[in-house]
Amino acid sequence: MDPSPPIYKIPPPAVARAVEIDEADVTLSEGAELRNTTATGDRIENEKESGGSVEGAAANPSTTTVEDIKHVEERRTPDESQQSLRQVGTSDKETDVALSRRIHILGFTAHARFLAHALASTPDVPVSIFALHRKVMSQWGEENRRLSLYDGQGRHISSIAIPCPERIPRPSPYYKYINGADYYLDHVIVDTGAAIRPVLDALRDRIDYRTTICLLHPGLGLVEELNEHVFTDPDERPNYVLGHSTHRVGKGSRGIYSMKHKQQGTLYLHGLPKHEGSTLDPSSVAHEAMQQTQHLTDLLSSTETLNVVGLPWVRFLSWKLPRLIFGSAADSISVIMGCKYKDVYPNRHARAMWDCLLDETIAIISQLPELQEHPHRIQYFTGNGFRRKLRTSLFGQGNNTSPWVKQVRMGQPPPVDYFNGYIIRRAEELGLEHKYNSMASDAVKARLIARQRELRSDIPSTSPYLMDTDVIGGGQPPPSLEDMLELELGDL
Structure with missing residues (x-):
């Protein structure tokens, strides 16, 4: 962008x-x-x-x-x-x-x-x-x-x-x-x-x-x-x-x-x-x-x-970034592990991935040129309160599964290029480190290729037909992250 x-x-x-x-x-x-x-x-x-x-x-x-x-x-x-x-x-x-x-x-x-x-x-x-x-x-x-x-x-x-x-x-x-x-x-x-x-x-x-x-x-x-x-x-x-x-x-x-x-x-x-x-x-x-x-x-x-x-660009970006940050960590890890949201944080290895991705992503976000004239917005994203709300949102998903997992299971590419990929591109523009987001993006795409190969090897016409409104893994569509971030973002 x-x-x-x-x-x-x-x-x-x-x-x-x-x-x-x-x-x-x-x-x-x-x-x-x-x-x-x-x-x-x-x-x-x-x-x-x-x-x-x-x-x-x-x-x-x-x-x-x-x-x-x-x-x-x-x-x-x-x-x-x-x-x-x-x-x-x-x-x-x-x-x-x-x-x-x-x-x-x-x-x-x-x-x-x-x-x-x-x-x-x-x-x-x-x-x-x-x-x-x-x-x-x-x-x-x-x-x-x-x-x-x-x-x-x-x-x-x-x-x-x-x-x-x-x-x-x-x-x-x-x-x-x-x-x-x-x-x-x-x-x-x-x-x-x-x-x-x-x-x-x-x-x-x-x-x-x-x-x-x-x-x-x-x-x-x-x-x-x-x-x-x-x-x-x-x-x-x-x-x-x-x-x-x-x-x-x-x-x-x-x-x-x-x-x-x-x-x-x-x-x-x-x-x-x-x-x-x-x-x-x-x-x-x-x-x-x-x-x-x-x-x-x-x-x-x-x-x-x-x-x-x-909205002007900076305020609009402030509304988009929380979901983008959450997805670049929670959704990519869910695809890599093939698990539900609730299984990410209890797993210490997945939790380590979560922490590394958040640290790197927030560090990149805090350096975006369009936010430099709005230090209160940077302070919001870098504060401990924002991380706690992301973690609370992760637990609040309950029995739900990431929509990326559903797309990979169907052999369709998940939108990783518009989450981790966007973070990577902005980091490259600014000359910042992005190794964790790059590894997450590569791992998600590798998982997709493996699944597509698996689907091609199946007997034709035997796989179940799925629409883009189906939910795989049970539960209801995940609660909106904005529910917990609405008041804070409205004050920025």
């Missing part, structure tokens, strides 16, 4: 509506109250860091010209039936720019279905889902072509009709000419347990500079990999929004199109700048990216269910 701060910030104008809910009409649990307080604090700090004016940050009149707006209008011509008008301020006038409202959900995890349900419940936001498995399409009609949401106690909240999910495989060449404007993807929210790079690679012919991709991935470094291997042309690359959700969502018991919303959370977003490597005018490219990422943020903010908050 580029350590330099972003050239613009995108706190969404609809955030105030998302967090300023009349609490007289809403009963919140203790954890939900903490999240609501944290979200409000994030919004207030965003306004301070952006000069107290969301409109000023979005418009950026010091760098935006009328010619820039015209350049955007010339490049983007979405289907008129799918577009909406936004006001984009300039130094001397306002110009209407047409932007699409279509959103595609890539993934079929419980959280992805929750996002689809929330957005499909919003008027004038067309939502569709990409499917990785045939079962997703075959079950659509059997479950009344609707997504059903339940609360943590299994009580029905609402159901919403959705279009039949579309298969991921790339369509035939003539598909582009049959579907016209519908061929290109305007907004893609990626929330899948499968490997993201090959999935987006299969869709790359439908993605270009007009597309905005929101990556709801717990790790970091995915954008760099996508730009290097999938979207190699800087002039045609999509726009990126990084996301981090604290909503607790689980599998429903009434079919694959149902899900349980166990606890209200917040969806944090950060729009990445876009200007490096492009042969076009940097100010025009940067403005176009800002406009389109802001538009997706507005669309996600249109439903109060998601509770959207836009």
Whole structure:
């Protein structure tokens, strides 16, 4: 991840509506109250860091010209039936720019279905889902072509009709000419347990500079990999929004199109700048990216269910790092040992690996350039309290198994490159030691290769079919690490 701060910030104008809910009409649990307080604090700090004016940050009149707006209008011509008008301020006038409202959900995890349900419940936001498995399409009609949401106690909240999910495989060449404007993807929210790079690679012919991709991935470094291997042309690359959700969502018991919303959370977003490597005018490219990422943020903010908050890079990074640090130690060790979370710490050899990985990872995190102007954040991550909370979270997983173990057992690569791999890359940039993270990454990949060889030697069609929503090893999806870190991070 580029350590330099972003050239613009995108706190969404609809955030105030998302967090300023009349609490007289809403009963919140203790954890939900903490999240609501944290979200409000994030919004207030965003306004301070952006000069107290969301409109000023979005418009950026010091760098935006009328010619820039015209350049955007010339490049983007979405289907008129799918577009909406936004006001984009300039130094001397306002110009209407047409932007699409279509959103595609890539993934079929419980959280992805929750996002689809929330957005499909919003008027004038067309939502569709990409499917990785045939079962997703075959079950659509059997479950009344609707997504059903339940609360943590299994009580029905609402159901919403959705279009039949579309298969991921790339369509035939003539598909582009049959579907016209519908061929290109305007907004893609990626929330899948499968490997993201090959999935987006299969869709790359439908993605270009007009597309905005929101990556709801717990790790970091995915954008760099996508730009290097999938979207190699800087002039045609999509726009990126990084996301981090604290909503607790689980599998429903009434079919694959149902899900349980166990606890209200917040969806944090950060729009990445876009200007490096492009042969076009940097100010025009940067403005176009800002406009389109802001538009997706507005669309996600249109439903109060998601509770959207836009964050500048340092605050967003502070939310991402705890899960990344935990996964680089707990998940990698779980794969190496082939064990559940609860079996890591009682084993003295695994405990030694845990301590070494944490020591090295936190040492690297404390040297990140973007954190150097925020010593209170460094102090939080290097303090003993943070380590105790990570250890408590490890014990709190109970009988659960790391999702990485499930992926390796299925012969799929776990996201080690976006956890330990991200730490390794940042250490190399800073000239720091990273031997423990490198050994952990190599061991996880070696375990994957051994498992893939094992699966190839099995008799075909005898292995059980597994979806990305299955849990291997018993138990429920692990409790969220944010439950214990919410208050502290909200105060940073």
